Amino acid sequence: MRTGLTLFEPQPAAGDVPEAFPSPFDELGPHALARRAADAVRAELQAGAVAPGVSAAPLDAPGGGKMFGVLVVREPGGRWGFLRAFSGLLGGQWRVPGFCPPVFDAEARARIEVPGEAEVKALGARAEAFEASAELTTARAALAALGSHQTHEREAMRLRHEANRRERQAERERLLGAALPEPARREALHALDQKSRGDKAEKRRSEAAWEAEQGALAPGLARLERRRRALERLRHAVSRALMRRLHDTYSIPNARGERRPLRALYTPREPPSGAADCAGPKLLAEARAHGLVPVALAEFWWGAPPASGGRVAGAFYPACRDKCGPLLPFMLEGLAVAPPRAFVPPVHAPGALSLVHEDAWLVVIDKPEGLLSVPGKGEALADSVLARLRARYPEAPGPLLVHRLDLDTSGLLVAARAPAVHALLQRQFLHRAVDKRYVAWVDGQVPADEGLIDLPLRVDLDDRPRQIHDPVHGKPALTRWRVLERRGARTRVAFFPLTGRTHQLRVHAAHPLGLGAPIVGDRLYGHEGPRLLLHAEALTFTHPGTGERVTFTRPAPF
Structure with a gap:
């Protein structure tokens, strides 16, 4: 049917x-x-x-x-x-x-899945029970207590030997300066050397005793840990075998x-x-x-x-x-299938960049939305801020971008006109000595007035170039924000990124643990629109040539 x-x-x-x-x-x-x-x-x-x-x-x-x-x-x-x-x-x-x-095949799966999952759960329960068993927890606690006791004893001995060493050093200095017969001086110095050797011998005896104490407990715990790992391996092996059997119930047709x-x-x-x-x-x-x-x-x-x-x-x-x-x-084999279309940046009219500032050390540009910061792969992606800057300043080695903006983001970019200047500016970005302010319209009503978003990010390996929140493997990503205006179902927000992860503001805006409101026009994390309403509005940094703190602004075009 x-x-x-x-x-x-x-x-x-x-x-x-x-x-x-x-x-x-x-x-x-x-x-x-x-x-x-x-x-x-x-x-x-x-x-x-x-x-x-x-x-x-x-x-x-x-x-x-x-x-x-x-x-x-x-x-x-x-x-x-x-x-x-x-x-x-x-x-x-x-x-x-x-x-x-x-x-x-539903019938074949039912025959396999119910008893198979019961077996996996039973093995999991055995592993959990053994993990919580008195035998294993007692053995772990005993070894941990012994280790803690030995650490205290080792530290006490170290402090005692250090005090002995200082006393011997002071006595040596006194003996060398005292008016004593030479045989008496040598005998006294020899006695001090014997005390030093005595401390070293005590340390060797103590280390041997501690190792023996560990040796008395460690093998028993090691046997228990091997048993625990064997139960885990068995559970994983049975689970993998069950998954293979379940996969064998799928017969995939084509056109x-x-x-x-x-x-x-x-x-x-x-x-x-x-x-x-x-x-x-x-x-x-x-x-x-x-x-x-x-x-x-x-x-x-x-x-x-x-x-x-x-x-x-x-x-x-x-x-x-x-x-x-x-x-x-x-x-889809057997059907006429069109090749996948990839996103291609819009074609911008060739011409000069919008310069906000220019001097012997650096250039500040107002990047338009839809223009790449650096060239991509292929002739269609050759146009970029960097390519246009190098056409404007053809002298070697040419300008170097200090940072980048997403293709869809507009606003301020800084380029250095010499490698030494580039290194100085990049160091400021690396050490968070650059103040950045972005402005955006987000699609939703943000109830709070300001806050800090702390959501580590990494690339979505299954769906590049999207980034996802991953509290375990993600890189730290911090953004301060403040509401500027509320208008209908949208909110205008100022973002102050403290780190510079890829798509950081876009993910922090859209994620439910962030603002829970994607930036308007975000084709990756929200809904498509004429453009992404995100603009890098202000930059403040220390000028590498003059040493002065400078600020550049360019209001958002929306």
Whole structure:
């Protein structure tokens, strides 16, 4: 039985249908017809229903958001419609009325998953019980107490020997200056040397005794730790084996009518967790199962953002490279598929840069939005602030940018006209001796008036160049902010970055632990718009030539 095909009303005209299937990895967003289908699903979600009798409210709970997808299809009779799907489970369920089912064989999975997960949980419980056992905790505590006791004894001996050394040194100096017969002096000095050797011998005896005490306890604890690690390894091995068996319940079809085991598509590595459970594979598999021709795909996020950030309700996202990169190209084999389009900066009219300041040491530029700071790869990305500066100042070695602004950000940039000046200015940026002020409009009402955002960031390895919040592996990122104005559903904010991470202000604005309000026009962390409303408005630093503290400003053009 076909799952949830919705026919377009009215049917699209011939010119509204793409000639080739748009790449699911397209960075410029989905085709207009797929957007039309997505708008219909988003309207239902906005109204509060995932499906009849299934509320959308849990999606708005922290961590409850999810990726949804739609696939425009053509029936054998020529009518156009769309299927819908969600990634992973929804409310703990694989199947929800009106949405595509999972790709795996449900009966085969049930035979494997229930007993397999019970075995993994049992092993996990054994490992946790052993971790908390009196035998292991007592052995760890005993060795830790012994180590603490020995540390105190070692420090006490060190202090005592240090006092003895000072006393001997003072006595040596007294003996060397005293009027004594030489034999008596030598005998007294020899006695002091013997005391020194006695302290060294005491240290050797103590170290040997401490090592013996450790040796009496350490082997027993080591045996217990080996047992603990063996239980952990066993649990991981059984879990990996279970995952392989679960992956073997997936048979992946393509548009030619061929099928391939899921694991074969990821050889030589194993499929990542959740592979083939994204919305895209579910949609394509369902279309194939019912003889529907795939036409265009769109995936969008709905609900609360994930803990790492990087997703905004209602925004479209390309398919993930890690999970779907090896999978979707195979599933689309047999269809005419357009190559993925990458974002290309807008073409700026050639000409002079807008100079804010120029002297023998440096240049301050007001960078327009959409112009790269430095050239990218390829001829289409050759135009940049740096390229234009080097055309203006052709003398070797040419200007050097001290810092950069994102392609989408406008505002003040500083370039040095000599390597020595560049080094001096970069040192100021490195040591946070440069005061920076940005201004932005954010999409939302920010209730507080000011604050500090501390969210470590790293690149999203599955979705470059997006950055995500990672409290464990992320690099420190600090931003002070202050509200300047509130107007309707938007807030004008001044940002004062204390660090200079990639996309720092954009992520700190959008993340729920930051402002929870993406910058207006942010195509990566919010919603597309004519431009990103973020501008580097002011810079203050010590001039490397004069030594004076200087400030440059250029008001935002919005």
